[in-house]
Amino acid sequence: MITDFKNKTAVLTGAGSGFGLECARIGARLGMNLVLADVQQDALEKATQEMQSTGAPVLAVRLDVSKAAEVEVLGRKVFERFGAPHFVFNNAGVGAGGLIWETSVKEWEWVLGVNLMGVAHGVRVFTPMMLEAARRDPAYSGHIVNTASMAGLLNPPNMGVYNVSKHAVVSLSETLYQDLALVTDRIGASVLCPFFVPTGITQSQRNRPLELQETDAKPTKSQLIGEAMSKKAVGSGKVSAADVAQLVFDAVAANRFYIYSHPKGIKSVQNRLDDVMLARNPTDPFAERPEIGASLKQALRSGE
Numbered sequence: 001m002i003t004d005f006k007n008k009t010a011v012l013t014g015a016g017s018g019f020g021l022e023c024a025r026i027g028a029r030l031g032m033n034l035v036l037a038d039v040q041q042d043a044l045e046k047a048t049q050e051m052q053s054t055g056a057p058v059l060a061v062r063l064d065v066s067k068a069a070e071v072e073v074l075g076r077k078v079f080e081r082f083g084a085p086h087f088v089f090n091n092a093g094v095g096a097g098g099l100i101w102e103t104s105v106k107e108w109e110w111v112l113g114v115n116l117m118g119v120a121h122g123v124r125v126f127t128p129m130m131l132e133a134a135r136r137d138p139a140y141s142g143h144i145v146n147t148a149s150m151a152g153l154l155n156p157p158n159m160g161v162y163n164v165s166k167h168a169v170v171s172l173s174e175t176l177y178q179d180l181a182l183v184t185d186r187i188g189a190s191v192l193c194p195f196f197v198p199t200g201i202t203q204s205q206r207n208r209p210l211e212l213q214e215t216d217a218k219p220t221k222s223q224l225i226g227e228a229m230s231k232k233a234v235g236s237g238k239v240s241a242a243d244v245a246q247l248v249f250d251a252v253a254a255n256r257f258y259i260y261s262h263p264k265g266i267k268s269v270q271n272r273l274d275d276v277m278l279a280r281n282p283t284d285p286f287a288e289r290p291e292i293g294a295s296l297k298q299a300l301r302s303g304e
Helices: 018-029 041-053 068-082 105-136 160-183 201-207 221-235 241-254 263-278 290-301
Strands: 009-013 033-038 058-062 087-090 142-147 187-193 258-260
Touching (some): 009 018, 009 105, 018 087, 018 241, 041 058, 058 068, 087 105, 105 160, 142 160, 142 241, 160 187, 241 258, 258 263
Parallel strands (some): 009 033, 033 058, 087 142, 142 187, 187 258
């Protein structure tokens, strides 16, 4: 576990906004070397200027985490500048909604490419580097944090492709934790499962690559409804991205695996796990807020 962050190196994807930016701010205050990676050039430049103004050593790299080669280049640049990192935050992510059968091939490729393969590439590139550092230096310790979502522990309707991507990240992270435990005691892993927190993810479409844009396709009714509901839920969130970033650092220091922004949400997870254990049909996700479920059904069924 990492308890003293000073002069340690942190790699943060999605560093231009949301959790990534807030973690970078904490890292700067703690005296860390910061590697900031983001697909959005202007946001990356702004974050870089802010961190440099604090005196923090910064390496900024624009990249698309879904591209294996670009993450591999990031790894080489990090090692050349700072050596093996101590803290890797595979955080970059995008949001998407709509009925699952209305999800296009390009949408699947985009969301899984960023949310799942972006994490997989980060794990693949940096874990061997960190293991080698631990082998060479008895004082070395490291930690990897992957951003999933409460949607990785639940299956809310009209969010299919996002749910799938985040469930996969939870599975990847749990496996990473177990695999690391087989080979080392000095590198930990955590999975971040936030609920609705204002981060900018609802504006994800601004960063969709040209080759995955659907210029001739209009959003379906369910996709528009999903986008509106997500914006409303995220906008009304009481927990800030800065709050969640502090939870991340606290979890790393405590070597705690599951990181929740809204612990009360675990009740819904328990319901889902009980469904699995009892082989019963999935519980109504709106059982405690039936007016939301009724509103969603009415919106989707209107004009049938």
